[in-house]
Amino acid sequence: MESGAKFFQVMKRKSLMVNQGGAGAGIAGLIGFLSLLAISGVFFVTENYFISLLFASLGLLVYVTGTDVARVFLSTFTIFFSSRHLIPKAMYIQETLAALRETLQFSRDSKGEIKVGPLVSGQIVPLPDNPLVKDIQRLLLEDKGFDYAEYIAHSYYVECHELYDFTSANMDFVAVSMPIVGLMGTVLGLMAMFDNLGGDITVEALSPQLAMALKTTLYGAFYSIIYKVLGSRFEQRIRGFEYDYETLCRGLQVLIENKVKVEITQ
Numbered sequence: 001m002e003s004g005a006k007f008f009q010v011m012k013r014k015s016l017m018v019n020q021g022g023a024g025a026g027i028a029g030l031i032g033f034l035s036l037l038a039i040s041g042v043f044f045v046t047e048n049y050f051i052s053l054l055f056a057s058l059g060l061l062v063y064v065t066g067t068d069v070a071r072v073f074l075s076t077f078t079i080f081f082s083s084r085h086l087i088p089k090a091m092y093i094q095e096t097l098a099a100l101r102e103t104l105q106f107s108r109d110s111k112g113e114i115k116v117g118p119l120v121s122g123q124i125v126p127l128p129d130n131p132l133v134k135d136i137q138r139l140l141l142e143d144k145g146f147d148y149a150e151y152i153a154h155s156y157y158v159e160c161h162e163l164y165d166f167t168s169a170n171m172d173f174v175a176v177s178m179p180i181v182g183l184m185g186t187v188l189g190l191m192a193m194f195d196n197l198g199g200d201i202t203v204e205a206l207s208p209q210l211a212m213a214l215k216t217t218l219y220g221a222f223y224s225i226i227y228k229v230l231g232s233r234f235e236q237r238i239r240g241f242e243y244d245y246e247t248l249c250r251g252l253q254v255l256i257e258n259k260v261k262v263e264i265t266q
Contacts, residue, residue, distance in 0.1 A: 029066035033059045049185065049212065053219040056181050057227065060174045072167050079164075079233050090160035090241065092132040093153075097244055099127045100251040121258045126265045132156050137262040140255060149252040157245045164234045164241065171231030175224045182220015189213030 036059030043052035062069050075086045085091050103125050127133040135152045189212035255262070 026066055029063045032062035032066070032069070035059075036062060044185070047208070047212070049215045050219050053178070053181060053185075053216065053223055057174055057178055057223045060177050060181075061170060064170045064173050068166075071163075072170060075163060075167055076171075076230055076233075079237055080230065085160055085241075087160035087163060089132070089156040092130040093156050093241075093244055093248055095128045095130055096132050096136070097248050097251070100125075100248070104251055104254060122260065123258065124261045124263050125255065126263045129264045133262065133264055136252065136255070137264065140260065140262055143259075144256075146253050146256055149256060150249055153245065153248055153252060157241070161238065161241060161245075164238045168231045168234035168238065171227045171234065175227035175231060178220045178224040178227065179217075180220070182216045182218070185216025185220070186213045189216065 036055050040052045040055035040059060043049075043055065061072070065072050078084060078086045085094065127136070132152075136149070139149055139152060189209045192209040192212070
C-alpha cells in the first residue's frame with residue numbers, strides 16, 4: 001500500500017507539471033497567437049473569410065498549446081486515421097491485454113464487473129515481448145502484491161491518458177471559441193451596414209457587409225464543428241483506454257492470485 005500511495009503522489013506531481021507546461025502555453029503561445037491573428041486579419045481585410053477564420057482557429061489552438069502544438073497535430077492525425085496509440089507505453093498495454101484476453105477469457109456480468117475464465121494455479125501464460133510484460137514477469141517472480149502491479153500498470157497508462165485529455169480539452173476550447181469569433185465578424189458587418197444606411201442606398205452597396213455578416217457566422221460554426229469532431233475522437237479513445245486499463249488491472253490481479261508464470265513469446 002505504501003509503494004502504491006507513493007507512486008500516485010509522483011503521478012500527481014507529474015500531472016501538475018504537464019498541466020503547468022500547457023496551461024496558458026506561456027510566451028510562445030501568445031507570440032504564435034498574435035502572429036496567426038495578424039495573418040487572419042490580412043485575409044479578413046481582403047474578404048477571404050474562410051481562410052481568415054482558419055488562421056484564427058489555428059491561432060487559438062497555438063495560444064492554449066504553445067510549443068506542444070506539433071504534438072497535438074501529430075496525435076490528432078494518428079488518432080483520427082488509425083487505431084494505434086501515439087505513446088509506446090499505451091501500445092504495450094494494448095498488446096499485453098490482447099494476449100491476456102485469449103488466456104483469461106474476459107467478460108462482464110450484469111453488474112458490469114469484469115469476470116475471467118478458469119485458470120489453474122501455477123499455469124504458464126504466454127505474453128508478447130515488450131517492457132510491460134517483462135515488468136509483469138518480474139513482479140510475479142518476486143511475488144509482489146496487487147498494489148505494486150497496479151503501480152506498474154498505471155505508469156504505462158498515465159502518460160497517454162494525459163496526452164489525450166490535454167488534446168481533447170484544447171480542441172474543446174477552440175470549438176467553443178470559434179462561434180464567438182464568427183459572431184464578431186457578424187457584428188462588424190452589421191455595423192458597416194448601418195453606417196452606410198441613407199436615402200440613396202441600394203442592395204448592391206450593402207451586399208459586401210451582408211456577405212461578411214453571414215459568412216463569418218457560417219465559417220465560425222463550420223470550424224467549431226470540425227474541432228468538436230476532432231475532440232470527440234480523443235474523448236472516445238479516453239473511454240476505451242480507461243476500459244483497457246481497468247481490464248488489465250483485473251487481469252493482473254487474477255495472475256497474482258493464481259501465482260501463474262509468464263512466458264515471453266516472440
